[in-house]
Amino acid sequence: MDEQKQTYDPAAIEPRWQQFWQERKVFRTPNPGDRDFDPKKPKFYVLDMFPYPSGAGLHVGHPEGYTATDIVARYQRQKGCNVLHPMGWDAFGLPAEQYAIQTNTHPAVATKKNIDNFRRQLQRLGFSYDWDREISTADPKYFLWTQWIWKQLHARGLAYESNAPVWWCEALGTVLANDEVINGKSERGDHPCERRPLRQWVLKITDYAERLLADLDRVDWSDAMKAMQREWIGKSEGAEIDFLVHGHVGTKVRVFTTRPDTLFGASFMVLSPEHPLVASLTTPQQKAQVEGYLRAAAAKSELERTELSKDKTGVFTGAYAQNPLFLDGDARGRIPIWIADYVIVTYGTGAIMAVPAGDERDFAFAKKFALAIPGIFAPQTADEATDAAIASGAQCCTDEVPFAAHCTSADGKVALAGLSMPEAKRAVIDYLQQRGIGVQKVTYRLRDWLFSRQRYWGEPFPVLHTKDGVELVPDSQLPVLLPHMDDFKPGGVPESPLIRARAWVETKDQSARPAQREINTMPGAAGSSWYFLRFCDPHNEREFCSRAASDYWLPVDLYVGGTEHAVGHLLYSRFWTKVLHDQGLVRHQEPFLKLYNQGMIQAFAFQDARGAVVPTALTKEQGDEVVHAESGEKLTRIVTKMSKRYGNVINPDDVVNEYGADTLRLYEMYMGPLADSKPWNPKDVPGVHRFLGRVWRLCVPEDFAIGAVHAHLHQDRDSDPELEKALHRCIAKVEGDIGRMAFNTAISSMMIFVNEATKRPDALSRGQLLRFVQILSPFAPHLAEELWQRLGGAELLAYAKWPSFDAKLLVDDEVEIAVQILGKVRGRAVVATNADQATMVAAAKAAVAQHLEGKTIVKEIVVPKKLVNFVVK
RNA sequence: GCCGGAGUGGCGGAAUCGGCAGACGCACAGGUUUCAAAAACCUGCGCCCGUAAGGGCGUGCGGGUUCAAGUCCCGCCUCCGGCACCA
Incomplete structure (x- = not known):
């Protein structure tokens, strides 16, 4: 950084605050019973659908939902809630295993590497997760309890072995559940599937069909999501x-x-x-x-x-x-x-x-x-x-x-x-x-849940097969660990590769009789069906989750993720929750009170005249147009999904390197409504970056000699009343918009305030700037914390109290109204905000006098603070 | 085919309860600053007619309700997502 100048430089600010937050454990959340737990505060549990740590790393789609939940988490914290905001890894299952096979690495090694990369990428974005609660479904300390919960299902007669025909996917070398097969093809990879009778573990979700259907009335989900679940249950x-x-x-x-x-x-x-x-x-x-x-x-x-x-x-x-x-x-x-x-x-x-x-x-x-x-x-x-x-x-x-x-x-x-x-x-x-x-x-159309896979990388079942039948592994011997195998690839036979781990398979039961271990493993959705519970009490070695912890934190108040889990994960989690409730192990019956589905982040691609997509590397801009770099052919811009093949994938790391994490967060929230799919436009990113630069300059002088902040911000003084009004309006708007998940309009209202303040920077007081920085902080936490500190804000911004606004300041004394004749605006008038009808009509008549000449007013419609409409003949 | 969602300037979008369509951002144009460029700042920017004042048109299409419709009702079109011979 230039010694003489202090320009907005995220690369200098962001890593410092990330390190600070992490070292001081700023976002560690105490549980009931912990010394620093405050029972007087209300609780708020805000959760992301945790990611598969794939080898491709973070996609710009991930931080979209994660930023939204982080804004809510930071906001609720400042509003005085105990906020549970955790992150973890859905680490078992096909994606991790496919990657391991492709790169010829052991899944355990590949998974660890991918998790480390995901964690690094997420931590660069400044999310306020309580990293002490990080969990991985592939961790034996975690899947011990996945196995234990499976035994609870078994005890209730909800897990059974079946030989009925199941979906078999040759290419993936495994069976798949109904929701993983679409039109006879695998959801993952689009491979053909067929029905085959194979011995499988199945969970009796159909016993819960009626409750899964009826209880949809008790949750705050979109109609679309509820409709998909209702149709899937198909009563x-x-x-x-x-x-x-x-x-x-x-x-x-x-x-x-x-x-x-x-x-x-x-x-x-x-x-x-x-x-x-x-x-x-x-x-x-x-x-x-x-x-x-x-x-x-x-x-x-x-x-x-x-x-x-x-x-x-x-x-x-x-x-x-x-x-x-x-x-x-x-x-x-x-x-x-x-x-x-x-x-x-x-x-x-x-x-x-x-x-x-x-x-x-x-x-x-x-x-x-x-x-x-x-x-x-x-x-x-x-x-x-x-x-x-x-x-x-x-x-x-x-x-x-x-x-x-x-x-x-x-x-x-x-x-x-x-x-x-x-x-x-x-x-x-x-x-x-x-x-x-x-x-x-x-x-019901709903079928029982096919709950086993012929793959290596999943939770082993706590099951032994003896000549007398099935025997469960006692709780004291859990978890049943996976054997180490160098060759873990599916063998092209409908049997798990675990069958080749002879020494592991051939074992003895409790009575020292010969027994064979179950060689199927659990499906990917096993671990994700209860992770929201484990987050409440992640280090408990005696229980999957204490009643005190789950009673306090659950249900999840806000759950954000894509719609692709409509009938899989979300239905399974609801099912397991109900079973655990019936076992008396949790109080609640629905895990996710409010569900919000983010849209997809798409990208531009360019098509030639035949409609073929030209990889972005082979295109170039020429004036207002984009042409083929070699042939010079004019290309048409389309919106499509990001794909390696099109070369239009945006890597969050690159965006952070160029503009910083705060800009990435802000841009993703500014693009449009969270629920909509919308294209990434590289040209729009500098716009929000400029906004952050203006915020910086409101506070920090370019010339280092002047100090950390502008001279007029060194001490408090009376606030400019017009800017004060604008600030109150902004606080009210941001607060309301966070409440309705409308982050794009919250940001635009902050831009309006900053534009106003930029016109008269010297009129802005320290007190006003402190409050503005605070409402900015959920969106751009690094910049906000930095400015807070420079302005001498008390302690940490992350835990400062959200500023209040005065409703009286939200209304002006005077208001401009529209004057319409037959519904068309013909003039304007300024009247007192609380003017009575007669006053408004008089002012309106004066404003459109020439239009009224020679006409008879048949009717006068007066809408206070908005307009007057004359119906004339 | 059925279910769900959407269609607004050159682009992303705003309009929260039927009340001034186009907030905010991008792109573009002009200007200030500068040796110059970048950055920053200021101004303009839906379309058409007009030098202007002003006028007309305008939220996918066609109708309707209303003093007033992007918003409500009826009938279509297009796109996106889900399901698809479920009796």
């Missing part, structure tokens, strides 16, 4: 109905339907290809055809089944079922049983009653295979042609319309004509229930 109410099969005494086919009211229109039945009755119901004549269809269905990859055309395929079994609403001899009641892969074995009962008149899919199937489509509705709208088509079954109708008169059972006990849809459903269910062949039923 549907309807009925299960048993159909007898002709010629198979005692055989019933059970179907699930949400439309029992349409049972009169059931004209065939469909079993999924995997349905257990397929083989026994198929007649000898149909055997060859059915087997052919089953083979074809099995050969289809899941991708083809889900992604390819919705063209219906199917085959007749040769068997017939009996519609229970019709008499045995009635031809309408004898319905053929088909097999088709549009019916999914894992949903409902894996079989449906097909009502082509009331269901689009059944209608398409009936059309394709020329099956009967009996009409069951009698709509009466103005559109007679459509009414007739629906009545005859020529057109499918899924809306609520009146039922036809013939929807009456043979014994007359069910008659749907004249009933509403809910009444008709009720009538049919009651009738079936009385006869013992149907029951009201709620079904």
